[in-house]
Amino acid sequence: MFESPEASMITVGILTALAFALRFYKINHPDQVVFDEVHFGKFASYYILREYYFDVHPPFAKLLFGLAGWFVGFDGHFSFEDIGDSYTENHVPYVGMRALPAILGSLTIPVIYGIMKESGYSTIIAAFSASLILFDNAHIAQSRLILLDATLIFFMSLTMYSYIRFRKLRYHAFSSQWWGWLIATGVFMACTWGSKVNGILTVFAIGAAVLVDLWDILDLKKTPDMEHFWRHFAARAIGLILIPFVVYLSFFYVHFAILTKSGPGDTFMSPQFQETLAGNELLMNSQEIRYFDTVTIRHKDTKVFLHSHLEKYPLRYDDGRVSSQGQQVTGYGHADANNNWQIIPTKALPETGRGRIVRHNDVIQLLHVNTQTVLLTHDVASPLMPTNQEFTTWPKDDYTRYNDTLFHLFLKDAHEGEAWKTKGGHFRLVHVPTKVALWTHREQLPDWAFKQQEINGDKKPTEKTAIWYVDEIAEPAEGEELLDRTADIQVKEPKSMNFFKKFFELQTLMLQHNAGLTASHPYASQPINWPFLLSGISFWTQSEGQKQIYLIGNVVGWWTCVIAMSIYVGIIGADMLARRRGITPIEPPVLNRLWNNAGFFVIIWFIHYFPFFLMNRQLFIHHYLPSHLASALVAGAVLNFVLSDTINYPISIRGLRTRAQPTQYAELGVKAPIVVGLFAIAMMACLVYLAPLTYGTPGLTGEQVNAHRLLSSWTLHFAAKTTAEI
Template sequence: MSVSGRTSPNPLRQRRTPASRSSGYSEIDQDEDQVEFTNPRNRSTVERFLETERASMAMLALLTFFAFALRFYKINHPDQVVFDEVHFGKFASYYIKRQYYFDVHPPLAKMLFGLAGWFVGYDGHFLFDNIGDSYTENHVPYVGMRALPAFLSSMTVPIVYSIMKECGYSTIVAAFSACIVLFDSAHIAQGRLILLDAILIFFMSLTLYSYIRFRKLRYLEFSPEWWGWLLATGTFMACTWASKVNGILTVIAIGIPVMVDLWDILDIKKGHSMEYFTKHFLARAVGLIVLPLFLYLMVFYVHLSILTNTGPGDTFMSPAFQETLRGNEMLLNSQELRYYDTVSIRHKDTRVYLHSHPELYPLKYEDGRISSQGQQVTGYGHEDSNNHWQIIPTKALPDTGRGRIVRHDDVIQLLHVNTQTYLLTHDVASPLMPTNEEFTTWPKDDYSRHNDTLFALRLVDGQEGEAWKSKSGHFRLIHLATKVAMWTHTKQLPEWAFSQQEINGIKTTNDKSTIWFVDTIVDEETGEDALQRTNIAPKEPKKRSFFKKFAELQLLMLQHNAGLTASHPYASNPINWPFLISGISFWTDGDNQKQIYLIGNIVGWWACVIALSTYAGIIGADLIARRRGIEPISDQVRNRLWNSTGFFLVVWAVHYFPFYLMSRQLFIHHYLPSHLASALVAGSVLSFVLSETINYPISARGPSMIHPKPRTYADLGLKGPIVVGVFALAMFLMFLFLAPLTYGTPGLDGDQVNSRRLLSSWTLHFAAKPTGEF
């Protein structure tokens, strides 16, 4: 799969040899394939002018100027927190204050926001708590922070233009693709707020540009420039991946043509040795695997090196991780537990206390099952003296004296202090779950069921001999006799248990929901040992391997990203995105009837849909025609369609179709990377429609056909610039029409809002009610 459609005559190519042709790109790489397009005698005067370097640079400058103008226009409005600025602005504050936070996305883009805030003098005092909170009243230099995505979003436009030019497309076609991004309301709205997508798309576009430059040097393999663009591709690919979790799709999009390329080099018909293939494989492995992985790791290394203080993300992490953070509660307050300490125990996930009270289980449950009528053991959400349990040693321990530290794998009993009964579980079904065991208690002085009161203490990731600690000593309590783990869930018991949470024994002992911790030491043993424990010196953060912290963080990011399944009023399905069926309300001002509604430029988005459909139709029709012995498209044109346009299509598909497999919340802004790729497809299809050779057979009865004079771009004269000019004007007018929704100003009355609801599914605020509606 090639990425370059047409290229200008390059004197360097005259030095290539058959042995240097590294892959099956030869059909589209020969300069003679481009004669019809590049020969000045085949061009109109307008085209010859547009293809000069001066005109191309002027077009690039014009597009860049408009990109900056549209994205920086009224960037100070609104001076309030907008949509997900509540998250990403907050994260910038945490970087400045060096407080640890947790998020499902990699940290590069957020670190850049923190850097931008620090650069403009922000001290991190504002926490972006709510949409609509005032920046001005809280003295937040928000314009400087918004300038970062605005700048990168502006630079994406000339990069799109340069991608098309590097692929050999004409100036007017390259400007067409750039205009789709330039005048798009969704790209502009995302690009002028403290959000991640503009940064993601900027690095994605640089990745595509670098890879195209690398592929154009395939006949100068292993040259310094070849290596430079290969390493640039890997660098920007890592930046894309490190900016947002779905940046991994860009890695896949580049990986597909790389694998196709290597597969082609491996073809023995190309005349290459295995040593030659190995050199190419190792070069790509270094540039596109080793380097991106190293940079991705370095981003997290910097991230963790900055966030060294305790913060709101502590509770997501393991105790071992938390104890590496300065000021963390587990670091400061965790103490070694000793036998005969009285403690309160809490469930890690639901945070309820292990609780018991004198009331008994009913003789019969609602489903007719019989209980043990033992003392109730429940989960209770508030502090209470009935949450107090004393840690009792067992006869299996060689030393049962006070002061002995409780350690991993010790066998213990838990004595409920208020009722003087031991915690017990047995082979009786629990009240709500017949497959699980009931938890109850047993009188202290009755030894008849001693074995049923024995539990093994298993610290999470515990080592032999490791001490059990309050706060940080997460543990599982495993019943010795039946091998079940103490567990709870959010379903509440009936009124006979005061609607408290059920505690029962579950057979899947390693489930992450079976983890508990000691919250407080209510009463310690007395004596010299206790005195030594209370005189604890200030603790320094513990050291932990970066790779252990990185692995833990990556796993949590994947788990929590997959867990974002809650409903949202503006969530949408991928099938709706290309057609702009719905958008997202970012911000509203009810007093002035102003709003920001994220929606794309419908002219550009639907043009991209038409282009994608047209491309599929062209390829399909060509395949069918060739099966019947008809050659409607020349080999050179066909190769450009399959390789150059095909590469853009792969990028679009890879960034789009995986969302159909996700069960998490999805929004229209997830389509923006695919939209950029579809703009490249649209330009390529327009180039084919306007300029490529098409043969018109009079007879299709066999391979013998009559071909009239080929239709070329030169034959169209001013039609190409006129078509693109009209399209750009239509996009600009649509952009102006939707501008009040993009910039949040000026305010619109109900009728004006209704006029801008181009599709009935757009849920705009302040719309006028139809006549007769109350």
């Protein structure tokens, strides 16, 4: 009775209704900014205000949040500054914005059900896999907040569903339906990739499956005509490469088309990019720099000023190395007279006019105004990095080390003779004799340098972080009027820039900054811990009433998935080992399903999980959610094998065949619903028990917090002290 279309429709209807109920339950609580809503809510406001921002993730999911915010009447003026900021007091229609991920998270459940049904599994098995996500606390928590993961997982599941529908039509290749599901796979894959940076793993997973598919088509027995193979190859190239890339590009086209005003993301971009934004400082206040101007110079990434003061480097550092005992050159984060440097020419100049403008490729000196010494670097190790050179200064009237004070000015992406300008004239300063680049990093010097930032010479002159810019002209050159020189160059209207140049510049920056997210975080965790739920993330706390949201999965469901993955590996491994000894323990129909259906899910799980072991950036348990979804599908396949395939198919050992008796089929019809029903009850019990940590209400006493810490490694707030701690 469980396999009739009516039963299937009723089942998926119940699952979907439960999904909406669980994800919309008290979605208005808390009425405060929670965890990364500080980022993604803020990005939505930037779309509404049309102000340019920078983020490491592609824009599709954030565009949807911006659209949802606009639709529910958000004016974009709430800034989402800090976790705990009140939505209610600031009249933010946050429930409407949270409804978007809640809807997508709810619709993921029928898609999972559809994946299992289209893969040939029974209604009860499909319901089992869907229940693993339906009743999961982590998926529920992520789907109720203004976060990207619900969008990512929804389109990932649609990608899998579409690809399975496409593969089922392999004997109807090039039919309209075949093309439709192929293109749908590509479009949903682009949406997954466009939702979050790790969505590209879905692209790799589908790519791996396609390579296996093409390898099978290449078989001479199946495709004697190579022209047929190339038709298949071309179709997949169009549907799974060209179309997804065009869709992915379209997200950025819309992104750039909306964000036309100057915003907080300006400084991440090149000067050419910044000049395309209305109201950008480069358009309004950029000044040409002339020799003998006194300027302040800042590092592009860390924003510290190039600084010097009378204090000297100590004779010996803590590790015993000897310094030059020269005047300290450091990075300082605040405005100060010791940040002023005068640009000294190394060539003959006219007395006045544009011939005195500093240009790309010029060789210059920098005079520290307060101490009347010139910037110098030499073959002496820097204080914190023995492989890099020390920067110091030298008296301006002592020419014995003149060559060591010469620096080549290289403007970034400049043409020959281009003028150096304030704000946007990003440059490298490369020492002429030693070819090291002026560079800094965030590590602070000891007390003898007042814990200011180290400046040193990087021996790789093209180092991408060795970029500086002139913040302002503190004093114009003698006889020059600062305002007069801007009359002919000040630009009011934004400039244009080729879309593809903007796209590739942003892609490069996204990759660089994503890789640079290496700072420690109290709730960061390692991938090996994720499947076992050894740690979670504190999303939000409220001392009044001792309420908190702690992202953690349903222990029953996650550990079931771990066991299922282990069983799958054991089954496949045992079968392969037995076949090496001439034993055929699993019949071909069953084995094919394990390899093809469940194997596809395992590929999805592996490709969405293993790459995180190779990353050095901050990692959190929510990065495992796509893999957890795949493991839920594997769990359904394993349960089907245990309850169905091992009974309904003959088992052959050394030629001895046995077949299940008719009574076993009737027994199976009772067993499967009972097993799945008991499991669903256990999942619901765990969900309800952990619900105060998922929904942030009701508050728990210290003893109740301890009781809800199912694993000792969970770092929950408001816990009561144990006897041992007292």
